[in-house]
Amino acid sequence: MPYRLDAQDGNHTDEALRASLEELLADNTLFSLATTGPGGAHINTAFFAHDGELNLYFVSERSTQHSRNTASDPRAAATVTRQPPEYGEHLQGVQLSGVVHEARDTETGASAALACYQGRFPTFAQDTATQQRFLTGEGSLALYGFRVESLTLLDEPRFGRRVYIKAAVVR
Secondary structure, X not given: OOOEEEEOOOOXXXXXXXHHHHHHHHHOOEXXXXXXXXXXXXXXXXXXXXXXXXXXXXXXXXXXXXXXXXXXXXXXXEEEEEOOOEOOEOXXXXXXXEEEEEOXXXXXXXXXXXXXXXXXXXXXXXXXXXXHHHHHOXXXXXXXXXXXXXXXXXXXXXXXXXXXXXXXXXX
C-alpha cells in the first residue's frame, strides 16, 4: 500500500499533497541531507531517487561525514527545492524528516533500492560486479535509504503564498 500524508492543519487532501510532493520529487534530482554527529551538524548534497513508499535513495562513500553520522544516529533531515522563477515568488519545496539506513539485501531490500536508483539514473552500476558490491555492502561506496516520517511542504502556486503544510507520513 502506498503512503498517505496526514496534514496537521487545514483542509488539504492527501491526494493534493501527494500530487504536489511527487511532482517536486520527480522534477528534481538533488537533495540536501542534514545529519548530526560528535562534530556537530553537517549537510551534504546528493543525487536521489524515490519510490512509491516515500523512501529516497542515494549513494555515498562510507567514509564521508554524513555516512559516519547516520551510522551512529540515523535521524536526518533533507530538503528538495525548485528554483523559483523570480526572487521570493512562487516558492516550492519540501523539508523532510526521517531515518537513514544502508540498503543491503540482508537488511532492507537493496535489490529494490538499487532498481529504483537505476530507474532514475540508468548509467549507474551497469556491470554485475558493481551491482553485487552494492547488494552485499562491499566496497567504499554504499547505497542508502532515507525513510521519510514527516514533512513540511510549500507549494505556493498550488496552495497559496507562504502556506506551510506539515504532515505525517502514514504507511
